[in-house]
Amino acid sequence: MSDSSSFHFEDLIDRLLLIVTLNSTLVHFLLSSQVEGSVDPDRVDSLTQGLLRTRKWMEEATTMKGIPPSTQNILTLIVKRLSQIESLLPKLSEKAKQAEVNPATEILSFLEGEGRTTPEAAGEAAAPSAQGEVIPLVGETAAATKPLEAYKKVDVEDDQFGLIGQTQRLIQQYSKRCHVLLPTFWLEVIREIHRYRSDSPYLGxxxxxxxxxxxxITKGLLTEAPGARLLQDLMKSRQQENYLSASEMERIERAVAKYYQGLEGVLKEQKVNINDKILEAQTALDGFGWGGPELEKRIIKRLNQQCVEALESAESASDQARQVIYAEITKLLCKLQHAILAEPRTREILAQMKP
Known part of the structure; x- marks a missing residue:
């Protein structure tokens, strides 16, 4: 065995510090999930990836040359415990995905079923009025009973602000010299946001x-340091990828659906508790996914800064509707960061970017 794989106490300190960080992350995840009353499956998958790499790194230490037997036993026990947690997280993720309801699907299901009349309702409508009351027309009855829906999802996005086309052209312009999977990820998020419709004046x-x-974010990746150089260097070692997988798209769809779900009150012009929304956004930011030491942190830091700015806007905006929107944007960006860390390709890209 080479000297490079020999045991050093400095290595042990690094590994223990990583374990402490992972432990605090797991504790925050458990507590914040209890507070929010739900589990974010993307965050679970992100934690799973981080835990997997931590466990492997700890496992390597148990086979190092010169490691004291007592230290080896303790590290082996830690590895065993990490493996047990690792086996539970995918099950938790699947349950969380099932519980994370897509509100657009519910609305479309409702719209498909609207206009149907139950036998009981039909009987009541057909019954003559003993007091000679005026029986409303069928159309009037439907209009009176139809609940106001906040939004619905459609198949084709409406590029009403020209932002989809602008981003597509930018990616195409730089695709010959920059790897564009990460920019394409953000483009698809933009497209998904534009696939929702509402009569609310706040939809814009x-x-x-x-x-x-x-x-x-996309422009910064392609045109500013350090993203532009890192994406150019990535092209030298990795084949171009400009399409997302079904799994990557599914994470985006769930994240955007969750975003609109959080804005239902605003779109319905109902009163929303601003303090609760800002607290939710702060909790999401506190649980922001930085990933392990093997990932390029400068790219992640830029996204974190966008989350911080969104939260600051939520706290300072004079318009209450915008406060809620910015709070939900903070949560959306944090959830998408967990999605990036959870997906093998995007996480691998962040690892390859690190010098």
């Missing part, structure tokens, strides 16, 4: 505010 802000932030 609901679509435009996050989309402009995502355009800024």
């Amino acid at each position: 802000d609901v679509v435009e505010l996050p989309a402009r932030m995502l355009v800024k």
Whole structure:
């Protein structure tokens, strides 16, 4: 065995510090999930990836030359415990995905079923009025009983602000010299946000505010340091990838659906507790996914800064509707970061970017 794989106490300190960090991350995840009353499956998958790499790194230490037997026994026990947690997280993720309801699907299901009349309702409608009351027309009855829906999802996006086309052209322009999987990921988020419709006067802000932030993120990746250079270097070692997988798209769809679900009150012009929304956004930011030491942190830091700015806007905006929108944008960006860390290709790219 080479000297490079020999045991050093400095290595042990690094590994124990990583374990402490992972432990605090897991504790925060458990507590924040209890507070929110739900589990984010993307965050679970992100934690699983981080735990997997930590466990392997700890496992390597148990076979190092010169490691004291007592230290080896303790590390082996830690590895065993990590393996047990690792085996549970995928099961938790699957349950969380089943529980994370897509509100657009519910609305479409409702719309498909509207207009149907139950036998009981039909009987009541057909019954004559003993008091000679005026029986409303069928159309009037439907209009009176139809609940106001906040939004619905459609198949084709409406590029009402020109942001989709602008981002597509930018990616195409740089695709010959930059790897574009990460920019394409953000483009698909922009497209998904534009696939929702609503009669609410707030829909413009609901679509435009996050989309402009995502355009800024994409442009920064392609044209500014360090993203531009890192994506150019990546092209030298990795084949171009400009399409997302079904799994990557599914994470985006769930994240955007969750975003609109959080804005249902605003779109319905109902009163929303601003303090609760900001607290939720702060909790999401506290649990922001930085990933392990093997990942390029400068790219992640830029996204974290966007989350911080969104939260600051939520706290400072004079318009209450915009406060809620920015709070939900913060949560959306944090969830998408967990999605990036959870997906093998995007996480691998962040690892390959690191010098």
